[in-house]
Amino acid sequence: MQLEQMYQEIILDHYRSPHGAGLRDPFDAESFQINPTCGDEITLRVRLDEGKVAEISHETLGCSISQASASVLTDLVVGRSVEESMRVLTAFQEMAQGRGQVEPDEDVLGDGVAFAGVARYPARVKCALLGWMAFKDAVVRVSGDVPGTAGGTSDGKDAT
Amino acid sequence: MTAVDTPAAASALDVAAVRADFPILSRTVRDGKALVYLDSGATSQRPRQVLDAEREFLEQHNAAVHRGAHQLAEEATDAYESARARIAAFVGADPASLVFTKNATEGINLVAYAMSNAATAGPDAARFTLGPGDEIVVTELEHHANLVPWQELCRRTGATLRWFEVSPDGRLDLDSDPITERTKVVAFAHQSNVLGTVLPVAELVRRARAVGALTVLDACQSVPNRPVSFTGLDVDFAAFSGHKMLGPSGVGVLYGRQDLLAAMPPFLTGGSMIEMVRMEGSTYAPPPQRFEAGVPMTSQAVGLGAAVDYLSAIGMDAVEAHEAALTGRALDALAEVPGVRVVGPTDLVDRGGVVAFVVDGVHAHDVGQVLDDRGVAVRVGHHCAWPLHRRFGVAATVRASVHVYNTPAEIDALVDGVRAAQKFFGVA
Numbered sequence: 001m002q003l004e005q006m007y008q009e010i011i012l013d014h015y016r017s018p019h020g021a022g023l024r025d026p027f028d029a030e031s032f033q034i035n036p037t038c039g040d041e042i043t044l045r046v047r048l049d050e051g052k053v054a055e056i057s058h059e060t061l062g063c064s065i066s067q068a069s070a071s072v073l074t075d076l077v078v079g080r081s082v083e084e085s086m087r088v089l090t091a092f093q094e095m096a097q098g099r100g101q102v103e104p105d106e107d108v109l110g111d112g113v114a115f116a117g118v119a120r121y122p123a124r125v126k127c128a129l130l131g132w133m134a135f136k137d138a139v140v141r142v143s144g145d146v147p148g149t150a151g152g153t154s155d156g157k158d159a160t
Numbered sequence: 161m162t163a164v165d166t167p168a169a170a171s172a173l174d175v176a177a178v179r180a181d182f183p184i185l186s187r188t189v190r191d192g193k194a195l196v197y198l199d200s201g202a203t204s205q206r207p208r209q210v211l212d213a214e215r216e217f218l219e220q221h222n223a224a225v226h227r228g229a230h231q232l233a234e235e236a237t238d239a240y241e242s243a244r245a246r247i248a249a250f251v252g253a254d255p256a257s258l259v260f261t262k263n264a265t266e267g268i269n270l271v272a273y274a275m276s277n278a279a280t281a282g283p284d285a286a287r288f289t290l291g292p293g294d295e296i297v298v299t300e301l302e303h304h305a306n307l308v309p310w311q312e313l314c315r316r317t318g319a320t321l322r323w324f325e326v327s328p329d330g331r332l333d334l335d336s337d338p339i340t341e342r343t344k345v346v347a348f349a350h351q352s353n354v355l356g357t358v359l360p361v362a363e364l365v366r367r368a369r370a371v372g373a374l375t376v377l378d379a380c381q382s383v384p385n386r387p388v389s390f391t392g393l394d395v396d397f398a399a400f401s402g403h404k405m406l407g408p409s410g411v412g413v414l415y416g417r418q419d420l421l422a423a424m425p426p427f428l429t430g431g432s433m434i435e436m437v438r439m440e441g442s443t444y445a446p447p448p449q450r451f452e453a454g455v456p457m458t459s460q461a462v463g464l465g466a467a468v469d470y471l472s473a474i475g476m477d478a479v480e481a482h483e484a485a486l487t488g489r490a491l492d493a494l495a496e497v498p499g500v501r502v503v504g505p506t507d508l509v510d511r512g513g514v515v516a517f518v519v520d521g522v523h524a525h526d527v528g529q530v531l532d533d534r535g536v537a538v539r540v541g542h543h544c545a546w547p548l549h550r551r552f553g554v555a556a557t558v559r560a561s562v563h564v565y566n567t568p569a570e571i572d573a574l575v576d577g578v579r580a581a582q583k584f585f586g587v588a
Contacts, residue, residue, distance in 0.1 A: 002191060003530060006529065007526075038524070038542065038555070038556050039541060039546055039556055040556070041555065061555050062525075063524070064523060064526050065525070124525070127525060
C-alpha cells in the first residue's frame with residue numbers, strides 16, 4: 001500500500017518511457033553526476049537559446065525514481081527561461097527534501113508532485129534529485145552562475 | 161548441488177531460542193510487517209547478552225582503563241583485558257597480538273599508516289618501508305576499506321598497486337597473479353562481502369611469503385560466521401569489526417604477528433601508548449598498547465567479549481552450518497526465478513552467507529524498495545565494492561546476508577518479495 005504512494009502511476013509511466021532519454025547534439029554543456037551510495041549515474045546535456053532551456057537530453061543508469069525524475073525534469077524545464085527553471089528546481093528540491101512535510105504546488109511542479117511520496121523515504125531522495133543536480137550543474141557550466149538562486153553547490157552532494 | 165537441509169545445523173542450533181535473545185527481531189516495520197532482517201553483512205543485530213554486558217559494565221565498573229589506581233579503574237581494566245583475552249582465543253591468537261580499533265577500516269589504515277611512518281622510524285621499522293619500485297597487491301573483489309587505504313599508501317610512498325582479477329563465476333583468478341619480487345604487501349579479503357566467495361588464504365599466504373611480502377587479511381565477513389584461527393591461517397595481519405558479529409559498533413580488532421607489531425611504528429600517538437615522554441621526544445610502549453592511543457572504547461570492548469562468548473556457546477561450526485543451509489536455500493530458490501541472476505558462486509563450495517543478485521529489468525533500488533515494503537531488509541547498491549560491480553558490468557546489486565538468527569521462512573519471504581518486485585514492475 002505504501003509502495004503505491006511512492007511509485008505513483010505517473011512515475012512508472014515516465015520510467016517506462018522517459019522523456020529526453022538518449023544523448024543528443026548539439027549541446028552547450030554536459031554534466032555527469034553520480035550517487036556515491038549506490039553508484040547510479042546520469043549524463044545530462046543542456047542546450048540554451050536566448051535565455052531559455054531549448055533542449056535537455058540525458059542518459060541515466062539508475063533506478064526507476066532517478067529515471068522518472070530526469071524525464072519529469074525534461075518536461076518541466078524545456079521551453080522555460082533559465083531563471084524560471086531554477087525556480088522549479090528549487091521547488092522540486094524543497095519538496096524532495098521535505099520528509100513529506102512540504103505540500104507541493106502542482107502549478108509549479110506539474111507531474112513533479114508525484115514525487116512527494118519519495119520524500120518520505122530519505123534513502124531515495126538522492127535518486128529523485130540526481131537529474132536535477134545534473135541540470136543545475138550544466139546550466140552553471142553554460143552561464144557561469146545560476147540565475148535566480150543564491151549560491152549553493154552544484155555537485156549533487158547537497159542533495160540530502 | 162546445494163544442501164537445503166543440513167541436519168547438523170538443524171539439531172545444533174535452536175533458531176527460535178536464539179531469536180528470543182534478540183529484542184529487535186520482534187519489532188515490526190512499515191505498517192506492522194514482521195521484520196525480516198537479511199542485512200547482517202552490513203551490520204548484525206545484538207543479543208540481550210551483549211546489551212546487558214555493556215549496561216552492567218557502565219552501571220558497575222566504568223572507569224578509564226590502564227590509568228588510575230582506584231577500584232573502578234582496576235575493575236574496568238580487568239574487564240577490558242578479559243575481553244581482549246576471550247576475543248583472542250576466539251580467533252586463535254595471543255592476547256598481546258590483538259589491538260582494539262574503532263573498526264576493521266581503522267585496523268587496515270593503522271597498518272597502512274604505520275608503513276608510511278616507517279620511513280622515518282629507524283632501522284627496526286625498515287622492513288615496513290615502501291618506495292617507488294615496490295608493489296602492493298590487492299584483489300578486484302575488495303571492500304573499499306581494503307582498497308582505498310592501499311591506494312593512499314601507494315600515493316604517499318610512490319609504490320604501485322597491483323591486483324588479482326575475479327573470474328566470471330566470482331572466484332579469485334589465481335592465474336592473474338601479480339605477485340613478484342617487488343611485492344611488499346598482499347592484502348585480501350577472507351570472504352567477499354558481495355560474492356560470498358571465500359578466498360584461498362593458504363595459497364595466497366604461500367605466494368606472498370615466497371617473495372617476503374606481508375599479508376593483511378580483511379576478516380570482516382569471516383570471523384562472524386565460521387571458525388577462524390589467524391595463527392592457523394598464518395597471516396601477518398588481520399582486521400575485523402565487532403558490529404558484524406553480534407557485538408557493538410565502535411569496536412574492532414587488528415591482529416598482528418607479535419614480532420611484527422613489536423617492530424612497527426605507531427599510527428596514532430598520545431596518551432596510553434608511551435613508554436617515556438620528555439619535552440625533547442618520547443619512546444613507545446610495547447604492543448598492543450603502542451597502538452591504542454587515548455582512552456579506548458571500553459563498554460564496546462566488553463560487549464564484543466560478550467558477543468564472542470555468545471557465539472562460542474552456540475559453536476562456530478553450528479553457526480557456519482546454519483548459514484550454509486540458509487545460503488543453499490536462497491541459491492536454490494533464486495535459481496528458480498526467471499530473470500534473476502546471482503553475482504557470485506552458485507554452489508556452496510568455499511562460499512559464505514551473502515547472496516548478491518540482479519533482477520532483469522528492475523533496478524536493485526527498486527527491488528529493495530518492494531522488499532522493504534514487505535518488511536524484508538536487504539542491502540542495495542555497490543556495497544562498498546564498486547570496482548567489483550564494475551567488473552561484473554552492473555551498477556548495483558541486491559544483497560541478502562544471513563546470520564545465526566535467520567530462518568528458512570525468511571529466505572522464502574525474500575524470494576517471494578523478489579517475485580513481487582518483478583510483478584510490480586511488469587517484468588514477470
